[in-house]
Amino acid sequence: MGIMEEAKRGVTGEEIKKVAKDEGVSAEVVRRRVAEGKVVIPFNPVHSPEALGIGKGLRVKVNANIGTSLEYINVEEEVEKARVAVEAGAHAVMDLSTGGDLDEIRKKLLKVVKVPFGTVPVYQSAYEAIKKHGAIVDMNEDDIFNSFERQAKQGVDFAVAHVGITKQSVERLKKQKRLIPMVSRGGSIHMAWILHNEKENPLYKNFDYLLEIAKEYDLTLSLGDGMRSGAIYDSNDRAKFQELLIIGELVEKAREKGVQSMVEGPGHMPLSHIESNIKIMKSITKEAPYFVLGPLVTDIAPGYDHFVGGIGGAIAGYYGADFLCYVTPAEHLCLPSVEDVREGVIATRIAAHSANLARGIDxxxxxxxxxxxxxxxxxxxxxxxxxxxxxxxxxxxxxxxxxxxxxxxxxxxxxxxxxxxxxxx
Ligand code: SF4
Structure with a gap:
């Protein structure tokens, strides 16, 4: 039985007790919040990472993304990045690899990373579709679900599912006439698939099946922000909120089935939009844990985007974001180096700690x-x-x-x- 299901039945498992101890909160409060879906503890027993709580009333946490690209594949360097990220204080690591032997890379990383480990399974489906069929849009529905299952079986603790990219939200995006229509890799894969095949996003259409897989392996779902704004000009627009409304419904379904879920957020966003974005998200999802990228509070500082994300992250954390995805100085420019990863984690830890202080913690x-x-x-x-x-x-x-x-x-x-x-x- 998974952590959330146990919590719903009133059981306070070891992971909940550990989170409560680390956070200085009572185990009963953590149990109740896990049961309500306001706190997640991404923990796949196959991997058994250190138990980490993300969500209401807990410290703001930091995630570091690493991974190969099709352009640059150096597995040992990615393993080193993961090691350095954790050493610098990242609370979680995500492997976003899109080049090389993805199963093998993940296996190596899972051995090194003792904190919760996340992925975006659709990258693997897309990568294999190119090899098998010659184009991303030719992947079939099973390819998508198989990646989730394969990765969960391997020990992945949390996985991104871009369930809010649907026929409806894509239509809204078309009407929106954004400056930069979409910057999410996973989002663009799903959008291209929907438009090319003239079919609904399988992860949305068969969300129940995704929940079954997640439940079997106690995989936490991170409901991906495919519509995150990639320009200050596009922040907090109709396309973003259309996606959020869809995600809000799916969060409820996940809770009913006892599957832990969190929700992802922007993106490029002026300081003045951060508070409203978080309040609306928390209201629509009934306080699901919020995992934000940045936010990046200006578009024009490539080379310094770890500062830009740090400023946004501190404000977001103060207003209720729970989990900050780091940004490195290499953002928007190239695949980060080991040193860039370190700088990104440190900058985001400063943001998280500043937010914690402002919330009266530490x-x-x-x-x-x-x-x-x-x-x-x-x-x-x-x-x-x-x-x-x-x-x-x-x-x-x-x-x-x-x-x-x-x-x-x-x-x-x-x-x-x-x-x-x-x-x-
Ligand atoms: S006050 Fe003393 S410790 Fe502080 S900056 Fe000046 S010399 Fe350094």
């Missing part, structure tokens, strides 16, 4: 850190900061000439030392 961490700063206790600061490696590097780079305790920013004019000397403790 204030003691910053308090303790500031006490160390007041004492100029560098070792303590390094041991507590989000990126100790970088902080140490900076301190070493320009040591103070005479002062032992201050840094080279002010040296003899160190305000902290002057105040300590004359004001005392």
């Amino acid at each position: 204030l003691n961490i910053d308090k303790e850190f500031s006490e160390a700063r007041r004492r100029l206790n560098w070792e303590k600061m390094f041991s507590m900061c989000i990126d100790p490696e970088k902080a140490r590097e900076f301190r070493k780079k320009r040591k103070p000439v005479e002062e032992k305790r201050a840094c080279s920013m002010c040296g003899k004019f160190c305000a902290i030392e002057i105040v300590e000397k004359y004001l005392g403790d």
Whole structure:
């Protein structure tokens, strides 16, 4: 029996207890929220990752995407990216590989990654359709479901399903006349398939079958945001909300069947749209966990999109987003390197922690850190900061000439030392 089904029957399993302990929340509260679909714990027993809670009342979490592309396949580098992402503090890793032996890559990654592991199974269906039939749009309905089943059997903990890309939402998109009609890879695959075959999205039409697969393997579904805006100009538009309305209905179905589900969100979005987007999403889905990419609060900073996503992520987390998908400095430009992955995770962790503080969580961490700063206790600061490696590097780079305790920013004019000397403790 899956975690949600158990929770619905009043059972508080080990995973729920672990989440409750980590979050400092009572196990009964976590159990109730899992049962209601307001918290998910992506946990496929085949993989058995560290139990991680995502959703209402819990800390904001960070996801890192890695994976090959058709243009660049270096499996060992992807394994290293996964390792570095977790070391830098990512709470979950998603493999978005679209090049090479996908089953083998996933197998290797699943061995290394001990946190929840996610995928987008339709990538595999599309990749194999090109090899088998010569075109993505020629994949058949079974190809799509088979990828979900194969990956769940292998141990994947959560999988993206672009169930909101339907004939209806595609029609809405056509009328919308967006600046950039669609930027989601999975979304575009489904849209192309629907238009080419003049048929409904199989994941939507046979959602019950998808739920059966998910239930069998306790696979958490991440209901994908195919209509996420790829330009500030297109943010919070009718196409986006059309998709969200469909997803809202499917979240309810998943809950009825005891399948854990979360909902994905934008995308490019001005700061002023973030609060309303989250409130509407939470209202339509009756507080499903919200997994957002970024949001990216400007279009014009390629090379710095980890900052752009960090700004959006902090605000989104404050207003109720539960899970932030990182953005790396390479976003919109190329497949990220290992260092880009590290930078992306750190930037998103800063966003998540900032949101947690604003929600009144983990204030003691910053308090303790500031006490160390007041004492100029560098070792303590390094041991507590989000990126100790970088902080140490900076301190070493320009040591103070005479002062032992201050840094080279002010040296003899160190305000902290002057105040300590004359004001005392
Ligand atoms: S020298 Fe200036 S920047 Fe450095 S610790 Fe002292 S007050 Fe802070």
